[in-house]
Amino acid sequence: MKALHGCRMGPIVAIAAVCALAGCGNQGGPANGAGTKEKETAAKPPEPVKLTMYNHFNNISDERLQQFIIEPLKQKLPHVTLEVVKHDKGSTIDELVAAKSFTDFYYGSNVGFPTYMNLQLQQDMSDVIKSRGLDLNRFDATYLDAIKSFGEKGEVYGVPFSANMGVLIYNKAIFDKFAVPYPKDGMTWDEVIDLGKRLTRTDGGVNYIGFDPGRVADVASGLSLPYADAKTVKALIDNDSWRNIFGMFKVAYEIPGYVNQGKYDYGANGFFKDKNVAMLPAWALQVVNNRAELAKMEWDMVSLPNFKENLGRGRSVDIHLLALSNVGKNREAAVEVLKVITSDEVQKLMSEYGTPSVLRSDDIKKVYGSKLPEFQGKNVQAPFKTKPGLPAITKYDGIVGTYVEAARKDIAAGGTDVNTIVRKVQDQANQKLAEQQK
Structure with a gap:
């Protein structure tokens, strides 16, 4: 991915980039320090990867960004650096496109997605989703249909991340x-x-x-x-x-x-x-x-x-989604990021803190709001009683x-x-x- 040159950027949030050698090098290593060069190579951490994400209209707060994206990626993909570009003066979609420096990811709502498509930034992710093993059957079909409705031939231009309900x-x-x-x-x-x-x-x-x-x-x-x-x-x-x-x-x-x-x-x-x-x-x-x-x-x-x-x-349907832009260079790493933040583990955490999950899982819905003191004793399943x-x-x-x-x-x-x-x-x-x- 090209560096973000040629434009004035909004505030950038970065995920810690590289796994410490002491923390990664011992996994699967041979006993007593012995072993072949092949085994030593296998024990090395993955090469560092840099990805960028555009936060359209700052649709995700710094708090949720940290809790549900940054921290999980630190734990699961420590070799990935994710820089988040906020929607701000000097870093609007139009300005980034004009500077030929739009990001790998687009983060926004399905309601705002036409703005993204009007600039022809979308790409069909179906092939890389399949090749990297991201199981779309885990998602609520209504949320997937909302994304597929933007395509003419069933294209998948993005993946749901979180939902909002009345x-x-x-x-x-x-x-x-x-x-x-x-x-x-x-x-x-x-x-x-x-x-x-x-x-x-x-x-x-x-x-x-x-x-x-x-x-x-x-x-x-x-x-x-x-x-x-x-x-x-x-x-x-x-x-x-x-x-x-x-x-x-x-x-x-x-x-x-x-x-x-x-x-x-x-x-x-x-x-x-x-x-x-x-x-x-x-x-x-x-x-x-x-x-x-x-x-x-x-x-x-x-x-x-x-x-x-x-x-x-x-x-x-009101969802926040992540879409891989057609200027992104590392599609495989991008989908690995999506696999982490849409995992049962992260989606359950989101549900516990009051953000409705996009997965089908009833077990995840049942824990909705369970870690919020203000929600104790309330009718917390109310959002899920309508479709x-x-x-x-x-x-x-x-x-x-x-x-x-x-x-x-x-x-x-x-x-x-x-x-x-x-x-x-x-x-x-x-x-x-x-x-x-x-």
Whole structure:
């Protein structure tokens, strides 16, 4: 692999490179120092290998990078040096490509993968995965299908590393204060809204919000709805499914006391910091990342709600993956890295610390959150009680999604019916898409 010349790099994290001779040279050596030259050669450590990984939008934190990639590689592949290039000014994908210094690996989400493919950095890894013995049958088929959906002929452009799943998190103290029963697994959005209505009130100068539905995109994710048609480059919002979603938000926002002086978006801050939101749909990793605040609360979680006809389906597949770029030079060593970090041992460790595994193993799912003190006594299997759907991702989703989210303001303001809102989003998105094609 070429050195990363010609660009200003973001912060780089390095794995210790070379195994100490004292630690490696005695393995399998002949007794009393005797033996042939062949045996001495076999006892030598592997040649040092340098690999580089791009951390797209810094999708993996330094903490998880250290715990789930760096330390396992130090133990299993001490001859490998892995340098991690963070997404930063001077080290964006475009800048690295322009400087002809993109990395061996791409680390990012399936949602962000089209950005990578638009620059034609992907390569089919099927042959080297097979030759190096990386067993894809160990992975949850839904996560593999999400990656294969980017190919036209079943190409495998990457390997899943970690998953994220939706849950409904709730503040027990607010329920207890107003003597309202806690939510339960398997609820519909209508049931959650009705429950939240009983909690939305002002008491002691505090505006309590029973249920904030969050982002429109996250609710739509529970139906795996497409945003745009990649062939016609048109928005796909003007239909009954999207009308149902916007209608759900309208019902939630119209609860007396929900909209306060124009404020309708309470979100994570309302739940974790202000502690005036009783129920919030959240990502499992969002829950883990807010452990410090949760330690001060009485809380729990249940499975992610959905519309009645879609119960049991969670949010669309949201995974982090590693993809070998087509400028990488050491494909075999790269796949050996993938074998280590997707091993049962590492995936179990991730699960124990609250990162959902991408493997099929029920045993690994059962230990989810077991090493997090804040998760003790909680409904820790809630994320796995729904199955993720497979989204149809296009490079136009971000454009359409901007107008989808902006519609919440119109809904909160009141006075506009759902059909009008849907048509407005469709028209605005189509106009912007048409401008992009000129």
